Amino acid sequence: MKKINIEELQFNPFTKIGKEWFLVGAKNKENKFNAMTASWGSIGVLWSKNIVNVYVRPQRYTKEFIDSGEYFTLNFFDEKYKKELSLYGTKSGREMNKEEACGFHIEDVENSAHVKEANLVFVCKKIYETKINPELMIDPLIDEKCYPLQDYHTVYVAEIVEVLSED
Numbered sequence: 001m002k003k004i005n006i007e008e009l010q011f012n013p014f015t016k017i018g019k020e021w022f023l024v025g026a027k028n029k030e031n032k033f034n035a036m037t038a039s040w041g042s043i044g045v046l047w048s049k050n051i052v053n054v055y056v057r058p059q060r061y062t063k064e065f066i067d068s069g070e071y072f073t074l075n076f077f078d079e080k081y082k083k084e085l086s087l088y089g090t091k092s093g094r095e096m097n098k099e100e101a102c103g104f105h106i107e108d109v110e111n112s113a114h115v116k117e118a119n120l121v122f123v124c125k126k127i128y129e130t131k132i133n134p135e136l137m138i139d140p141l142i143d144e145k146c147y148p149l150q151d152y153h154t155v156y157v158a159e160i161v162e163v164l165s166e167d
Contacts, residue, residue: 001107001116001165002165002166003162003163004163004164004165004167005163006050006160006163008163008165009163011120013042016076017038017039017040017042017043018039019039020076020077020082021037021038021039021085022037022038022039022041022075022076022077022085023035023036023037023038023074023075023077023085023088023115023118024038024056024062024072024073024074024075025062025065025072025073025075025112025114026062026065026066026068026071026072026073027069027112027113028064028068028069029068029069033065033106033113034062034064034065034093034098035088035093035115036060036061036089037085037086037089038054038055038056040055040153041053041054041055041074046157047127049127050160051127051157051159051160052074052158052160053155053157054072054074054124054155054156054158055153055155055156056153056154056156057151057153057154058151058152058154060092061092061093061094062093063154066126066156069111070111070125070126071112071123071125071126071161072112072124073109073112073113073114073121073122073123073124074121074122074124075114075115075118075120076118076120077115077117077118077119078119081102081117084102084103084104087101087102088102099115103117104116104117109121109123109162109164110123110162111125114164118166119165119166119167120164120165120166121164121165122160122162122163123160123161123163123164124158124159124160126156126157126158127157127158127159128156129154129156129157130154130155131152131153131154131155132153132155134147134150134152
């Protein structure tokens with residue numbers, strides 16, 4: 001993978017995030033890596049920074065890893081990895097080694113790590129976090145549909161500090 005300028009990116013975020021999915025990964029203080037599949041998120045500009053918003057439920061094991069440090073990665077893949085991404089979304093790293101099960105390899109980058117099989121990686125530095133507050137929801141159907149267990153996501157706003165691409 002090579003480092004590229006963020007302005008070189010040419011992809012549709014609605015397809016990349018909502019349809020193709022991605023892995024959110026982070027290392028903990030013991031230098032162990034964990035990742036989870038995500039299909040909610042956004043990319044844009046906030047506070048004069050290129051940012052991502054990532055949403056993680058409190059029960060996800062990956063949340064502990066994201067919370068333990070300043071950095072995490074977003075790992076995007078070719079569509080041929082959909083089966084592996086499905087496993088990452090349905091199984092917990094508490095119970096199994098997902099990298100081994102999928103044949104993935106972890107590679108260190110400055111301040112974090114990423115999945116080597118990804119074709120695009122964002123290295124992200126957390127700059128803000130908050131929890132979704134149901135009292136602030138204007139559309140009550142969202143709460144009803146997306147949060148029947150009231151397990152409201154933590155929203156991480158992170159600056160994209162590095163973009164890696166296999167192209």
